[in-house]
Amino acid sequence: MPELVVVADDLSGASEAAAAFLLRTTRISVLLRSGVPSTSSRVVAVDSDSRGSSPADAADRVKSALDSCAGVPVLKKVDSLLRGNLASEVAALRDLLGVLPVVATALPAAGRVVVDGVLRVHGVPLHDTRLWHAEERAVPRTVAHALSPIETVPVPLAAVRDGVGALARLLAAAASARLLAVCDAETDADLDVVHAAARLVTDRPLLVGSAGLAAAAARAMAPDPQWRAEPLPTARSVLVVAGTAAPAIETQLAALAPEADVVVRLDPQLLLNDPSAVGRELAARTADARCAVLSLDGGAGLRPDLAARLTTALADAVAPSAADGRALILTGGATARAVLDRLGVERLRPVAEREQAVLSTTGTGQVVVTRPGSFGGPESLIELVHTVLSWNEEPR
Structure with missing residues (x-):
């Protein structure tokens, strides 16, 4: 136990x-x-x-x-x-x-x-x-x-x-x-x-x-005998999914955008109306991207009463793009849980922390990064992407 x-x-x-x-x-x-x-x-x-x-x-x-x-x-x-x-x-x-x-x-x-x-x-x-x-x-x-x-x-x-x-x-x-x-x-x-x-x-x-x-x-816990950090695996591509409504995320996304191959701002109403259609479009647009970034367009204001439905729809739309084993950076706990549920992930093994985020692996070796939506500085998403795409470097 x-x-x-x-x-x-x-x-x-x-x-x-x-x-x-x-x-x-x-x-x-x-x-x-x-x-x-x-x-x-x-x-x-x-x-x-x-x-x-x-x-x-x-x-x-x-x-x-x-x-x-x-x-x-x-x-x-x-x-x-x-x-x-x-x-x-x-x-x-x-x-x-x-x-x-x-x-x-x-x-x-x-x-x-x-x-x-x-x-x-x-x-x-x-x-x-x-x-x-x-x-x-x-x-x-x-x-x-x-x-x-x-x-x-x-x-x-x-x-x-x-x-x-x-x-x-x-x-x-x-x-x-x-x-x-x-x-x-x-x-x-x-x-x-x-x-x-x-x-x-x-x-x-x-x-x-x-x-x-x-x-x-x-x-207060005694360390494992001969404890040492495990070597970090590598990832060839990464999908960033920002499902949080935290104010800081906009600055983080703006800083990351110039370095991403694909940036998609999803219209909440279109997403709610037909997440499957949105998902097919996303899969086509992100298929060959080394770094793809998906987020909700909050320009019109995101309604709190729609939060649960939006999270479900976002996960449905993202799942086809995330199912190929690429690394995932998921901001917001509800978003992370919904996406991983769609992928059938039942447990994670934490490996390291970076930029107030936790880097884990699934049972199949897929890299998953989770972070509360309100965490992180302006450059934190950039740093997380760099870390995930060069996981073979020594911990900093």
Whole structure:
């Protein structure tokens, strides 16, 4: 059995959390559906694919994700921008495992910190950013708000920095009162303290956090004997599929366009009307391209209520072009999951991280790169394409 199971609500999040362990072990699996994990895997991440589900369905999905991993410590990976069904999924795992969760959602590496219970993105409170512009629900003003109606107790930064022992006593008291401890954190060191304190309270804590907390768990893990990075495979061609509506993607696509052989901006309405016809056209246009880039034309504004249908239609249209084994760069967890589902991929093996993205291989050796839609700098897609097309170079 694995040493840790990570449950995430989308594929890019599952891969992101799993890749945090690459400096300790290469025995990592990302499952696209619940099933029996490899007996050699130390870490298993399961995508419950529940980001866009109803709260009740999301709760059922996260419980099903643990069917084959009873008794293994669990880390519930949540979106670092608090999107998704946090309350219903955390409550479901709490009830299933009989353990009060410890929550720490900060992701310092991406400039996302929690102070006084408020998530701040590069210093700006989440509710004052545009990062929820594609969501149908109101943005939560605090982490506790995102977990409502679960009863929580705030753990301020000062309490985290009192040290592991003092924090462990505070977490134990919160658990005795049946309250979820919601911890502030500004740095990776803060997350290390939260992780260590939770492990003092119980050897099988239920941790709830972003990839930052997964990285803290990884730093506490003993490395494999004689661990070393695996050689990276090569890819002759790459298909970039940008299905995210995150504001930063437009700048990234504009920077990549001059280096691509084919760039296609898909009309959302045409895509919804006849994804098969769009797919045939895409397959013809991208057949001989070394680098092809597909994205949605958001010029008229992408409606949040159509997001799920657009993701399905996009995957249907992309599948014929992606089925020839070329490398795939998929931005946005829902997009990645939908495309891989069409290709029949059931698990990924993370190999490396580049540009806040995770580079993995499938069982057939196809290269798959996944990344949350809101991640990456202006040149990040260019760098990912260069990396994928020259994977035989040594890790940087």
